[in-house]
Amino acid sequence: MPNTFTYLLKRLWDEITRLFSLHLDTDEAGTTENVKKSIEFRGGNLWALIFACLIASIGLNTNSTAVVIGAMLISPLMGPIVGVGFSVATNDFGTLKYSLRNLVLMIVLSIGAAAFYFLLSPLKEPTAELIARTQPSLYDVLIAVLGGVVGIVASSRRDRGNAIPGVAIATALMPPLCTAGYGLATLQLEFFMGAFYLFFINSIFIALTTMIVVRSLQFPQIEFLDKKREKQMKWAILLIVVVTVVPSVFTAIHVVNEAIFTRRVKDFVSENLMMMEKSEVLQYKAKYASDSSVIEVIMFGEELSDERIAEFSRKLKNYELEHTFLDIHQSTEKRPTDLPQQNFDVSKYEEIYRRKTEEIESRESQIRELREEIARMKAAQHPIHKANLDKISRKIAALYPDIEAIGLSEVVKSSQLQDSVITDTLPTALIHWKNSRQADKYTQNLSKYLQLELGLDTVEVVNY
The missing domain is CATH 3.30.300 (GMP Synthetase; Chain A, domain 3)
Structure with missing residues (x-):
C-alpha cells in the first residue's frame, strides 16, 4: 500500500512537472536568431521608433489612451532590452555591447523626437496621461518583471503566439520616454526625471527577468576565459538591481499612503462638507505630504463662520487626518474666476456649467409647454x-x-x-x-x- 501511494504521488508530480515545463517546445536557435534580429536599429526599425514616438506624444498631449496604446504596439524598444538580458544570460558580451549601443540610440532619438513635438505643440499643459508617467513605484517593478517573463517565454516558443503585443502594452516603454521629452521641452525637471526613472525601472527588470528565464531554460553559454571578469559582471548586475529597486520601494510606500489619504479625504468631504444644505462644494483637492497635508476646498453659498470651519478641522481626527490642514475658499457673490487662483481641475466647473445649463433648458422647455397649454385652455374657455x-x-x-x-x-x-x-x-x-x-x-x-x-x-x- 505505501509503495502504491508513493508511486501515485510520483506520477502526479511527473505530470505536473511535464505540464509546467518550458523545455518541451523551446526553440533555442530560433530564439537566438529572433532576439539578435530585434536588436537591429536601422531602416524600418528606426522609422517605426520615430513614428511610434510621435504617435505616443500626440496621445499623451491630447490625453488619448487609445492613441498611446497604439504607439506601444508599434514601438521596437523591447528588442534591445531583451537583447541585453539574453546576452548577459548567454555570456555573449559582443551582443551585449551591440544591444546597449542601440538601446542608447533609441532612448536619445525617442526623447529628442518627443521634445521636438512638444516644442511645436500649442498644448503645453500636462495631461493625466503625462502625469501618470512621472510616479514610478514598486508596482511598476512587478509589471516589468511579469511582462519580461511573459515576453521571453513567448519569444522562446516554436509557436510564438500573440503575447508580445500584450507585453508591449503592459510594460509601457514608449510613453515614459515621450513624457521625458515633454519635461525636456517644457523645462520641467520633475517630469523628465520621474518619467526616465520609470523607463529605467521597466528596462532593467525586463532585462533581468529575460536573463533569469534564459538561464533557467539552459540556453548554451559562451565560456569565460577570465573568471575574474565574469565575477565582476555579476556584481555589476546585482548593484544595478539594488540601486533600481530600493528607491522604487520608497516610492511605492508613498503611493500607497497617498491613496489611503485620498480615500479618507473623500470620506471626510462627502460626509461633512457636502451634507450642508445652504453651501455647495464645487471642488476639493488633497495634497499629501508625510509630515503635513492640505485639503483645499472651493465652496459657494452661505458663508461658513470661523467657528464652523474650526469644528470641521477638529473632525479631521475622526478620519485619521491628524496632520492635515483644512483650507476653505468660500464666497457668496464672486464668480469662480474671481477666487484665488488654484490649480483646480477646470473640467469640474465645465461639468457643473453643463449640468446647470441642461437643467435650465429643461425647465424653460417645460415652462413654454405649460404656457402654451394654459393659453389653449383659456382660449377654449373664453x-x-x-x-x-x-x-x-x-x-x-x-x-x-x-x-x-x-x-x-x-x-x-x-x-x-x-x-x-x-x-x-x-x-x-x-x-x-x-x-x-x-x-x-x-x-x-x-x-x-x-x-x-x-x-x-x-x-x-x-x-x-
Whole structure:
C-alpha cells in the first residue's frame, strides 16, 4: 500500500512537472536568431521608433489612451532590452555591447523626437496621461518583471503566439520616454526625471527577468576565459538591481499612503462638507505630504463662520487626518474666476456649467409647454369661443339690417407707454356693413349689446 501511494504521488508530480515545463517546445536557435534580429536599429526599425514616438506624444498631449496604446504596439524598444538580458544570460558580451549601443540610440532619438513635438505643440499643459508617467513605484517593478517573463517565454516558443503585443502594452516603454521629452521641452525637471526613472525601472527588470528565464531554460553559454571578469559582471548586475529597486520601494510606500489619504479625504468631504444644505462644494483637492497635508476646498453659498470651519478641522481626527490642514475658499457673490487662483481641475466647473445649463433648458422647455397649454385652455374657455355665433348673428341682423357679416375673435393689442410696451388681448367683433356710413353711429350700441350677450366687460367693435 505505501509503495502504491508513493508511486501515485510520483506520477502526479511527473505530470505536473511535464505540464509546467518550458523545455518541451523551446526553440533555442530560433530564439537566438529572433532576439539578435530585434536588436537591429536601422531602416524600418528606426522609422517605426520615430513614428511610434510621435504617435505616443500626440496621445499623451491630447490625453488619448487609445492613441498611446497604439504607439506601444508599434514601438521596437523591447528588442534591445531583451537583447541585453539574453546576452548577459548567454555570456555573449559582443551582443551585449551591440544591444546597449542601440538601446542608447533609441532612448536619445525617442526623447529628442518627443521634445521636438512638444516644442511645436500649442498644448503645453500636462495631461493625466503625462502625469501618470512621472510616479514610478514598486508596482511598476512587478509589471516589468511579469511582462519580461511573459515576453521571453513567448519569444522562446516554436509557436510564438500573440503575447508580445500584450507585453508591449503592459510594460509601457514608449510613453515614459515621450513624457521625458515633454519635461525636456517644457523645462520641467520633475517630469523628465520621474518619467526616465520609470523607463529605467521597466528596462532593467525586463532585462533581468529575460536573463533569469534564459538561464533557467539552459540556453548554451559562451565560456569565460577570465573568471575574474565574469565575477565582476555579476556584481555589476546585482548593484544595478539594488540601486533600481530600493528607491522604487520608497516610492511605492508613498503611493500607497497617498491613496489611503485620498480615500479618507473623500470620506471626510462627502460626509461633512457636502451634507450642508445652504453651501455647495464645487471642488476639493488633497495634497499629501508625510509630515503635513492640505485639503483645499472651493465652496459657494452661505458663508461658513470661523467657528464652523474650526469644528470641521477638529473632525479631521475622526478620519485619521491628524496632520492635515483644512483650507476653505468660500464666497457668496464672486464668480469662480474671481477666487484665488488654484490649480483646480477646470473640467469640474465645465461639468457643473453643463449640468446647470441642461437643467435650465429643461425647465424653460417645460415652462413654454405649460404656457402654451394654459393659453389653449383659456382660449377654449373664453366666452368668445363658447359663443353661439349663428344665434348672435341672427339677432344682430334683425336689429341692424345694414350689417352683412359679423365675426368674433381675440386680438392682441400692443401700446407704447413711456419706455415700455404693454401687450393685451381684447375680445373683438368684426362688423361688415352694406353702407359704411351707418357704422360709426351704431358702434357704441353694438359694443354694449355684445358685452351683455357674451358676459364680458369690454368688446372692441371694428367696422369695415
